[in-house]
Amino acid sequence: MAFGSRATGKHRGPSRLSRKSANVAGIAALATTGVVGTLAGPAFAATDADSRGPEDTGLNAVVVADDLAGQIEAQAESQQAAAEIAAAKAQAENEARQRAAEAKAKAEAKAKAEREAAERAAREAERKRLLTYVAPVAGSYVSTSYKAGGSMWSSGSHTGIDFHAASGTSVHAVGLGTVVEAGWGGAYGNNVVIKMNDGTYTQYGHLSSINVSVGQRVTPGDQIGLSGSTGNSSGPHLHFEARTSADYGSDIDPLAYLRSHGVSI
Known part of the structure; x- marks a missing residue:
């Protein structure tokens, strides 16, 4: 019987040798891509591709962006x-x-x-x-009344009222006004006459000293002088008059005048 190569039929698989050759060829092919080198161990890991870094597939740019x-x-x-x-x-x-x-x-x-x-x-x-009006001498009283008669007054009667006051007692302006006379007044001695804010006049006589001058503006309670006994006087006191004008003889009741302005005497 003659021996020869048998043709591989349609339904016959490849021989063991053929399969082995294919496996070897496949391994060689995989080795060229580095896969086998990776599987084989450290000795085959380093390839030229690894030394060049990862392959730029386009995904790297997307990740970076x-x-x-x-x-x-x-x-x-x-x-x-x-x-x-x-x-x-x-x-x-x-x-x-x-x-x-x-x-x-x-x-x-x-x-x-x-x-x-x-x-x-x-x-x-x-x-x-x-x-406001105040008393001309604080805490004093009337020692001689208005219109008191006697020979010591040239008119025959008292034209003002006298306030008890020791020599040197402070004498005050009874209200707001302007000084129109300040100096010697004959029988009145040293005297001050003030034109009051309401148009009336007040007079302060027998002063021992004067503290204001003509034209000076005074307010209620301002000290205008000190009491004394100058002029026609029987002793230290303050002679106080209220007048409708600056002239002698225009006198009005000084006690009623002060009371009408709220001064309690």
């Missing part, structure tokens, strides 16, 4: 947050300044109102004081 976009977005969000914080801080500071300005304005308005009220009260108090 995505990471950069994330960083930009994070930075934008951080900047926006910082801007919002700065805006909130600026708004809070502005509101605080507005509140401080409003509080200051209110305080100034209150202080102004209080100052104006105090000024009005002071003006009113001064107005009342200027309209």
Whole structure:
């Protein structure tokens, strides 16, 4: 019987040798891509491809771009947050300044109102004081009444009232007025005549000294001199007259005059 190569039929698989050759060829092919080298162990790991770095397949660029976009977005969000914080801080500071300005304005308005009220009260108090009348000698009494008769008065009667006062006692203007006479007055001795704010006149006689001058403005209670016994006087006292004019003979009841202006004597 003759031997020869048998043709591989349609339904016959490859021989063991053929399969082995194919496996060897496949391993060789895989070795060229580095896969076998990876599986084989460290001795085959280092290839030229590894030394050149990872293969650029296009995915690396996408990853880098995505990471950069994330960083930009994070930075934008951080900047926006910082801007919002700065805006909130600026708004809070502005509101605080507005509140401080409003509080200051209110305080100034209150202080102004209080100052104006105090000024009005002071003006009113001064107005009342200027309209007030006082006794010419504090704590004294009338020692000789108005129209008392006697030979010691040239007219035959007393044209004023006498207040008991030791020599050197303070004599006061009874109200607001202007000095029209200050000096020697004959029988009145050293005397002062004041034109009062209401148009009447008051006279202060027998003074030991005078503290005012003609034209001087006086207010209630101002000291105009000291009591004495100058002129036609029987002893230290204050002669006080009220007149409708500066002239002698225009006298009116001085006690009634003082009482009509609120002075209690």
